[in-house]
Amino acid sequence: xxxxxxxxxxxxxxxxxxxxxxxxxxxxxxxxxxxxxxxxxxxxxxxxxxxxxxxxxxxxxxxxxxxxxxxxxxxxxxxxxxxxxxxxxxxxxxxxxxxxxxxxxxxxxxxxxxxxxxxxxxxxxxxxxxxxxxxxxxxxxxxxxxxxxxxxxxxxxxxxxxxxxxxxxxxxxxxxxxxxxxxxxxxxxxxxxxxxxxxxxxxxxxxxxxxxxxxxxxxxxxxxxxxxxxxxxxxxxxxxxxxxxxxxxxxxxxxxxxxxxxxxxxxxxxxxxxxxxxxxxxxxxxxxxxxxxxxxxxxxxxxxxxxxxxxxxxxxxxxxxxxxxxxxxxxxxxxxxxxxxxxxx
Numbered sequence: 533x534x535x536x537x538x539x540x541x542x543x544x545x546x547x548x549x550x551x552x553x554x555x556x557x558x559x560x561x562x563x564x565x566x567x568x569x570x571x572x573x574x575x576x577x578x579x580x581x582x583x584x585x586x587x588x589x590x591x592x593x594x595x596x597x598x599x600x601x602x603x604x605x606x607x608x609x610x611x612x613x614x615x616x617x618x619x620x621x622x623x624x625x626x627x628x629x630x631x632x633x634x635x636x637x638x639x640x641x642x643x644x645x646x647x648x649x650x651x652x653x654x655x656x657x658x659x660x661x662x663x664x665x666x667x668x669x670x671x672x673x674x675x676x677x678x679x680x681x682x683x684x685x686x687x688x689x690x691x692x693x694x695x696x697x698x699x700x701x702x703x704x705x706x707x708x709x710x711x712x713x714x715x716x717x718x719x720x721x722x723x724x725x726x727x728x729x730x731x732x733x734x735x736x737x738x739x740x741x742x743x744x745x746x747x748x749x750x751x752x753x754x755x756x757x758x759x760x761x762x763x764x765x766x767x768x769x770x771x772x773x774x775x776x777x778x779x780x781x782x783x784x785x786x787x788x789x790x791x792x793x794x795x796x797x798x799x800x801x802x803x804x805x806x807x808x809x810x811x812x813x814x815x816x817x818x819x820x821x822x823x824x825x826x827x828x829x830x831x832x833x834x835x836x837x838x839x840x841x842x843x844x845x846x847x848x849x850x851x852x853x854x855x856x857x858x859x860x861x862x863x864x865x866x867x868x869x870x871x872x873x874x875x876x877x
Contacts, residue, residue, distance in 0.1 A: 584655070585812050587797045604789060615688045631774075650777065672758065682726065693846060697846070791838065810822075
């Protein structure tokens with residue numbers, strides 16, 4: 533069974549890489565020059581993208597664009613993993629990337645003095661859980677060579693970076709990547725299915741809402757090993773939007789319409805959790821239990837806002853262990869200038 537899954541995982545990774553390449557290739561002719569009114573946004577899986585779901589459902593970006601005197605053609609591109617999202621942004625296949633703050637730091641560091649990628653806005657604060665269905669594992673120190681930890685992208689995703697932070701706290705900075713060899717890249721829906729079903733080599737998953745809650749509800753053996761907030765020292769913006777300096781400078785009206793739409797979406801969700809849950813189900817076509825979604829949206833630890841919070845520590849950790857060359861000293865280093873972003877941390 534485990535051997536079969538290993539083969540399936542390898543095939544899945546190859547297929548994902550191939551499909552991503554084909555998708556980027558198909559989008560490439562559209563990249564020409566970033567222009568006002570063109571906006572392609574990469575999003576991934578989970579309720580952490582609810583601000584985008586609401587903006588899409590209510591056409592809020594288009595609304596704020598018209599108020600500024602432009603017609604904005606908005607396209608949402610579904611990808612999995614920060615690596616694929618970053619490739620899409622650098623290839624010009626999208627204007628705005630949606631991924632974890634870890635991939636943002638990676639690209640901010642890599643593109644300094646070139647494309648100058650920076651953050652646009654946070655998509656909110658969400659606690660991410662590392663869960664396991666292995667009864668022998670009670671902490672990250674109990675993982676063995678027989679365990680596999682599923683996450684969106686090994687060594688790149690925010691889940692991978694937070695796991696590295698936890699490892700550094702446990703074993704020291706020199707062994708920050710100790711658990712990378714046990715990690716495998718797998719989209720959240722497939723990882724959640726493996727954890728709930730059990731009996732595969734996937735014995736842990738560092739996911740996000742609603743997948744982590746589905747796992748806890750769907751298998752009595754599943755339990756939480758660590759929470760991102762505990763590792764990072766409090767509520768944190770895990771998922772963000774980011775873009776190149778060219779888009780920021782060449783498409784100011786489109787950029788401002790996007791930020792305004794996100795702010796309106798955040799207000800809508802906070803004031804209308806039930807309607808927001810219905811929006812998520814309608815836009816994503818997910819089969820998630822509605823009551824479970826409402827529980828997540830109403831969770832006091834979940835905050836829908838565009839101001840980044842508690843992100844700097846992760847960037848400084850990545851610099852300390854050599855994952856990035858440049859050390860961020862404030863949010864102004866890696867977020868574009870806007871009232872919401874620049875008041876963050």
